[in-house]
Amino acid sequence: MFCPKCGDAMTATRDGTTLECVRGNMELSVAMRAGLVEIFVERRRSAKRVGHRFGGEWFCPGCGGPMIVDDGVQCPRCSEHLDELVYQLVELHPHRVRRRLLVVEERFEIAGRGLVLMPGVPAGEATRSELSVELLRPDGTTAVVRAHVEITFAVPLPKERWATVRLEGVTKADLPIGTELWLDEG
Known part of the structure; x- marks a missing residue:
């Protein structure tokens, strides 16, 4: 899986319970990891659309490519949305630049x-x-x-x-x- 904030490949934490972005020094919560895996890796469900504009630069957790930020946050390759998880990623998952x-x-x-x-x-x-x-x-x-x-x-x-x-x-x-x-x- 790839970091939704920089596109780097994420690695397992030392204890193996979740994933982290080394470059951004960002560890995913267990709940965030589960949501991203369910939507972008296992493809068991689609993310809920929030329906408002988000700013910033985002990357697809499934392929690592840049996402389109317009009326939501969407991967042009898989067409999946990140919308329902953006608030939690911004507020609860700081990514060091x-x-x-x-x-x-x-x-x-x-x-x-x-x-x-x-x-x-x-x-x-x-x-x-x-x-x-x-x-x-x-x-x-x-x-x-x-x-x-x-x-x-x-x-x-x-x-x-x-x-x-x-x-x-x-x-x-x-x-x-x-x-x-x-x-x-x-």
């Missing part, structure tokens, strides 16, 4: 500077020099740390400029290859 900054492919400890991560990020994405980022390790554990983003200069100037991401207070042992860095944007 965040994006993945990078996935660690290599890291280097530099004395007095911290841990430098590879790859860097495109210089255009380096809008702030100091960030609070969430580490999502391959084993599922998380930590929030301070990251420093620095644009490196080289002569001659490369066609594409990159910024280096550096973490303080984190060791190589704390940050396995494959760790994702997530940045809150709202």
